Amino acid sequence: MKIDHSTRVVVLTGAGISAESGIQTFRDSNGLWEQHRIEDVATPEAFVRDPALVWKFYRARYLQSLQAQPNAGHKALVSLEQNSHLTLVTQNVDGLHKRAGSKKVFEMHGRLSSCFCTMCQTKFDMQDIQFEDELPYCRKCEGLIRPDIVWFGEIPYFLNEIQNVLKKCKLFLIVGTSGTVYPAAGFVMTAKYFGARTVYVNLDEPGNMSFIDEFHHGKAGDILPDLIKKWTS
Numbered sequence: 001m002k003i004d005h006s007t008r009v010v011v012l013t014g015a016g017i018s019a020e021s022g023i024q025t026f027r028d029s030n031g032l033w034e035q036h037r038i039e040d041v042a043t044p045e046a047f048v049r050d051p052a053l054v055w056k057f058y059r060a061r062y063l064q065s066l067q068a069q070p071n072a073g074h075k076a077l078v079s080l081e082q083n084s085h086l087t088l089v090t091q092n093v094d095g096l097h098k099r100a101g102s103k104k105v106f107e108m109h110g111r112l113s114s115c116f117c118t119m120c121q122t123k124f125d126m127q128d129i130q131f132e133d134e135l136p137y138c139r140k141c142e143g144l145i146r147p148d149i150v151w152f153g154e155i156p157y158f159l160n161e162i163q164n165v166l167k168k169c170k171l172f173l174i175v176g177t178s179g180t181v182y183p184a185a186g187f188v189m190t191a192k193y194f195g196a197r198t199v200y201v202n203l204d205e206p207g208n209m210s211f212i213d214e215f216h217h218g219k220a221g222d223i224l225p226d227l228i229k230k231w232t233s
């Protein structure tokens with residue numbers, strides 16, 4: 001496959017692309033969901049029940065994300081953006097794609113570096129937030145502030161925009177995701193039905209393998225630089 005500036009490409013990434021930056025994935029052994037129950041930290045109900053516990057979990061992940069550096073996989077996707085007509089969709093909340101230099105990024109599950117008031121919806125940068133008794137409150141209306149993370153049971157961001165680009169793309173590249181969390185796991189079906197070539201780069205065979213044309217088994221940081229060079233040179 002050859003790619004140039006007119007080739008419409010959509011990339012979907014998951015936790016696996018940040019694993020080589022030292023950020024834990026969710027479902028691998030020793031992953032985040034082995035240490036924490038989704039019901040305790042990643043649902044709106046959990047936040048109502050115990051907001052301090054939920055904040056403790058996301059603050060720790062925010063601080064970890066600040067320490068992490070983009071890796072060869074993130075950087076290869078910057079080069080793909082510079083040589084194609086690309087939209088990058090990520091389930092990751094660590095901000096590493098933007099820090100690597102990717103420009104058009106839909107962070108569909110939100111961002112660790114952002115939060116918003118549960119009452120007036122005002123958004124804040126995490127770096128500007130003060131915690132009192134382990135909880136942050138809005139400067140405008142004194143409502144409780146929550147992480148800007150899309151929890152289980154909530155609707156991801158940018159779904160219309162993502163559907164539009166999926167229907168037009170020639171290549172759909174999926175990297176480092178287990179393919180088990182919807183709606184992201186279903187994007188490959190849309191791309192395939194609308195005629196895209198579908199390529200997967202992952203350590204394990206994903207849950208939605210039947211829609212994949214080409215599977216590259218291995219680490220994103222090892223595979224993406226060569227693969228993208230081959231497509232774009």
Ligand code: OAD
Pocket residue numbers: 013014015016017019020025026027028031042091092109150151152175176177178179180181201202203204206218219220221
């Ligand atoms: P998972 O933890 O489910 O899957 C990570 C995938 O990355 C696995 O299939 C690994 O085999 C693969 N992997 C690990 N290291 C890799 C590497 N170096 N190179 C390539 N692949 C590697 O994470 P996600 O699929 O991102 O949602 O999870 C999807 C969503 O579920 C997350 O956004 C999060 C989670 O619960 C919310 O919190 C709403």
